[in-house]
Amino acid sequence: MPRLARKPSVAVRAAPLRPPAQSAENFRRSRRDRAVETAQDYVEAIADLTGALGEARVVDLARRLGVTHVTVNRTVARLQRAGYVNTQPYQAIFLSAAGRKLAEECKRRHETVVAFLRSLGISEKVAELDAEGIEHHVSPETLAAFERLLKKP
Amino acid sequence: MPRLARKPSVAVRAAPLRPPAQSAENFRRSRRDRAVETAQDYVEAIADLTGALGEARVVDLARRLGVTHVTVNRTVARLQRAGYVNTQPYQAIFLSAAGRKLAEECKRRHETVVAFLRSLGISEKVAELDAEGIEHHVSPETLAAFERLLKKP
DNA sequence: ATAAATATGTAGCCTTAGATACAATTGAAT
DNA sequence: ATTCAATTGTATCTAAGGCTACATATTTAT
Numbered sequence: 001m002p003r004l005a006r007k008p009s010v011a012v013r014a015a016p017l018r019p020p021a022q023s024a025e026n027f028r029r030s031r032r033d034r035a036v037e038t039a040q041d042y043v044e045a046i047a048d049l050t051g052a053l054g055e056a057r058v059v060d061l062a063r064r065l066g067v068t069h070v071t072v073n074r075t076v077a078r079l080q081r082a083g084y085v086n087t088q089p090y091q092a093i094f095l096s097a098a099g100r101k102l103a104e105e106c107k108r109r110h111e112t113v114v115a116f117l118r119s120l121g122i123s124e125k126v127a128e129l130d131a132e133g134i135e136h137h138v139s140p141e142t143l144a145a146f147e148r149l150l151k152k153p
Numbered sequence: 154m155p156r157l158a159r160k161p162s163v164a165v166r167a168a169p170l171r172p173p174a175q176s177a178e179n180f181r182r183s184r185r186d187r188a189v190e191t192a193q194d195y196v197e198a199i200a201d202l203t204g205a206l207g208e209a210r211v212v213d214l215a216r217r218l219g220v221t222h223v224t225v226n227r228t229v230a231r232l233q234r235a236g237y238v239n240t241q242p243y244q245a246i247f248l249s250a251a252g253r254k255l256a257e258e259c260k261r262r263h264e265t266v267v268a269f270l271r272s273l274g275i276s277e278k279v280a281e282l283d284a285e286g287i288e289h290h291v292s293p294e295t296l297a298a299f300e301r302l303l304k305k306p
Numbered sequence: 307a308t309a310a311a312t313a314t315g316t317a318g319c320c321t322t323a324g325a326t327a328c329a330a331t332t333g334a335a336t
Numbered sequence: 337a338t339t340c341a342a343t344t345g346t347a348t349c350t351a352a353g354g355c356t357a358c359a360t361a362t363t364t365a366t
């Protein structure tokens with residue numbers, strides 16, 4: 001069985017390749033973002049439900065997030081361990097101070113992203129859809145740029 | 154222990170709340186995106202490494218993606234089952250036709266997102282960083298808007 | 307007051323995605 | 337030809353985040 005050399009003496013194509021360190025850092029941040037996305041989605045949903053209904057119940061969260069109540073239950077328990085929410089068995093779920101703060105930030109960012117996409121001519125529906133995924137990866141610098149452009153069209 | 158009514162007869166605040174169906178759909182898509190992000194990141198990295206070095210080895214992928222070789226190994230096996238790559242034990246990893254196609258799309262989208270962010274005045278570094286997370290959530294409609302605005306400044 | 311419906315909780319299973327520790331293979335140098 | 341370092345593979349652990357099935361509370365309706 002013929003074997004390929006570890007590194008061909010002559011590179012097939014001389015494409016410039018950024019040093020892996022930077023690249024790896026970007027992927028790591030992207031993964032880290034992913035890990036906090038859930039928390040953000042939940043606190044945002046809890047804030048909305050609390051605003052609209054006076055409290056956030058497990059079933060309502062499940063419906064809203066499109067998962068079963070079991071998933072909500074387990075995640076809420078984790079969020080409580082992390083200090084974002086307060087709840088007791090068979091009771092509604094309320095945000096802690098930290099949770100409210102996080103929810104505020106998320107809501108503002110979400111609305112900015114949606115408004116920015118809308119300003120580019122994206123439809124309401126798609127803007128909401130894309131924002132849901134995009135918002136978690138928008139750095140402060142990029143968010144600031146969005147806000148700046150929304151003010152000066 | 155006092156108990157809260159399931160639904161307070163009078164809503165504390167009359168905030169309009171989109172029907173959960175749409176919201177749930179958005180979250181579901183966002184989660185589905187997450188599931189294919191990995192595949193996209195890998196085929197993109199494999200394409201880059203193949204271009205630069207002639208082949209993609211496990212260690213290089215690991216360095217580039219910022220994970221251990223074990224994670225790469227397992228993921229590559231999954232990508233092979235999914236038909237995106239071809240490889241054999243102790244050999245380099247090559248893209249299949251489907252993998253090359255996916256890599257092309259990802260690369261184009263990645264570059265568009267970076268260019269668009271750059272055009273907003275975002276720094277090179279942050280543009281790359283944010284794009285890494287954002288690109289996976291940009292719908293065709295939004296991508297088209299980005300391209301349109303890049304042509305007409 | 308009791309029964310039914312709804313809501314919540316628990317047990318257990320699957321997949322993805324990270325890790326360490328150790329084993330086996332390969333490529334290169336002596 | 338043998339050794340040695342690097343690469344790759346395997347076993348096993350952890351945690352998040354889905355799920356179904358079933359058990360327990362709670363709320364509502366009769």
